[in-house]
Amino acid sequence: MMDILDPGVIGIGPATLMMFGMMVVLLLTGMPLAFVTLLVALVFAIGGFGTMAVPLITSRIYTFVDNFVFVSVPMFVLMAAILDRSGIARDLFDAMKLVGGRLRGGVAVQTIFVSIILAAMSGIIGGEIVLLGLLALPQMLRLGYDRSLAIGVVCAGGSLGTMVPPSIVLIIYGLTANVSIGDLFTAAFIPGFMLASFYVIYVLARAYLDPKAAPPPDNETIPNQEKLRLLKGLILPIMVVIFVLGSIYGGIASVTEASAIGVGGVMLSTILRGEFTYTLVRDAAMQTLATVGMIVWIGIGATALVGVYNLMGGISFVSGLMTGISDNPRIVVLAMMGILFVLGAFLDWVGIALLTMPIFVPIIRDLGLDPIWFGVLFCMNMQVSFLSPPFGPAAFYLKTVAPPDISLGDIFKSLLPFICLQVLAVGILLLFPAIAVY
Numbered sequence: 001m002m003d004i005l006d007p008g009v010i011g012i013g014p015a016t017l018m019m020f021g022m023m024v025v026l027l028l029t030g031m032p033l034a035f036v037t038l039l040v041a042l043v044f045a046i047g048g049f050g051t052m053a054v055p056l057i058t059s060r061i062y063t064f065v066d067n068f069v070f071v072s073v074p075m076f077v078l079m080a081a082i083l084d085r086s087g088i089a090r091d092l093f094d095a096m097k098l099v100g101g102r103l104r105g106g107v108a109v110q111t112i113f114v115s116i117i118l119a120a121m122s123g124i125i126g127g128e129i130v131l132l133g134l135l136a137l138p139q140m141l142r143l144g145y146d147r148s149l150a151i152g153v154v155c156a157g158g159s160l161g162t163m164v165p166p167s168i169v170l171i172i173y174g175l176t177a178n179v180s181i182g183d184l185f186t187a188a189f190i191p192g193f194m195l196a197s198f199y200v201i202y203v204l205a206r207a208y209l210d211p212k213a214a215p216p217p218d219n220e221t222i223p224n225q226e227k228l229r230l231l232k233g234l235i236l237p238i239m240v241v242i243f244v245l246g247s248i249y250g251g252i253a254s255v256t257e258a259s260a261i262g263v264g265g266v267m268l269s270t271i272l273r274g275e276f277t278y279t280l281v282r283d284a285a286m287q288t289l290a291t292v293g294m295i296v297w298i299g300i301g302a303t304a305l306v307g308v309y310n311l312m313g314g315i316s317f318v319s320g321l322m323t324g325i326s327d328n329p330r331i332v333v334l335a336m337m338g339i340l341f342v343l344g345a346f347l348d349w350v351g352i353a354l355l356t357m358p359i360f361v362p363i364i365r366d367l368g369l370d371p372i373w374f375g376v377l378f379c380m381n382m383q384v385s386f387l388s389p390p391f392g393p394a395a396f397y398l399k400t401v402a403p404p405d406i407s408l409g410d411i412f413k414s415l416l417p418f419i420c421l422q423v424l425a426v427g428i429l430l431l432f433p434a435i436a437v438y
Contacts, residue, residue, distance in 0.1 A: 080128070202421060373437045
């Protein structure tokens with residue numbers, strides 16, 4: 001078996017195809033990605049190099065899980081889990097009536113603003129889409145919004161957690177690429193809001209150009225007492241965002257420390273609101289355990305696989321292939337974006353980041369490009385993967401809470417304009433890196 005899998009015997013090209021083919025076959029059986037990558041890594045390590053290669057796998061795994069910044073991941077997931085179970089998001093959505101109440105398409109715009117604030121509080125997307133699917137979608141459908149527009153706003157807005165700091169996608173990229181996560185957060189700030197502004201412009205254009213897309217604005221005057229009540233729903237979320245991001249950007253706390261501040265802030269908010277219970281904490285902790293366990297296991301498997309592939313000479317092989325595409329670095333980056341886009345239709349973003357970034361980032365550095373900029377570009381690309389068929393997770397999250405008459409086909413069809421906006425944002429960021437690395 002050693003001769004069969006030894007890249008020195010069969011060549012790195014055929015070995016790469018065999019490794020990729022084995023992964024595809026195992027994934028088609030329904031085996032989780034984490035176990036697929038770990039099994040393939042063990043097979044090729046032992047089959048190509050003998051049992052002496054196993055310590056390499058274990059040492060790489062230890063390096064991955066031993067990183068102090070990784071502690072921030074369960075913290076931000078816990079923040080999101082607590083938000084899911086509290087009434088903070090509901091009050092925040094109600095308070096945003098003050099922003100969008102007098103606009104045609106105001107509820108859709110309001111939904112996007114809520115998405116931004118929720119993304120800045122937690123940095124993940126699944127629970128956010130479900131929350132907006134329960135809060136915003138029924139209201140938009142009841143008011144007479146075009147169904148496709150309402151669905152697209154919920155899914156696209158709910159996916160902004162990928163881009164808006166403190167994004168967990170950025171944290172995982174920073175760990176994998178060995179770059180400053182604080183710098184990544186700073187670089188992603190403007191591109192994230194640029195994408196959100198594209199959504200707002202599209203919604204307003206649809207609303208004012210097509211009267212059937214959105215109902216006329218509600219010109220009913222809100223009493224001052226009601227305004228004060230609504231404003232209270234903004235105070236706690238905004239304070240959490242200011243303390244988390246302000247402590248990072250101000251250099252007061254590291255990302256890990258800021259994540260702990262965020263958890264404390266959200267828990268204090270639930271106490272002040274009278275929602276803090278043992279059941280809430282237990283359920284949030286169990287959800288965090290399941291989510292972070294999945295991320296850790298995928299990380300272990302992907303880290304082991306990349307280590308074995310590097311031992312086989314695979315990273316040098318892929319680097320030669322990529323740089324041989326063109327002398328223009330932008331064309332090479334465009335090819336990488338194409339690969340990530342295809343992978344995004346079939347794999348989870350965690351697996352994509354941990355499998356590809358150890359290969360792509362050294363190439364980016366060799367080309368003289370900024371890995372911080374590339375990290376933001378990667379996150380923008382993952383935005384597209386969250387909405388893209390056949391396995392766009394945003395559509396499946398929304399389907400769990402959408403009315404029964406809305407099919408997955410309806411959801412994916414509704415997402416096409418927003419996917420086009422995401423691709424436009426990727427193109428702009430590719431052409432004008434200064435948007436991120438200003």
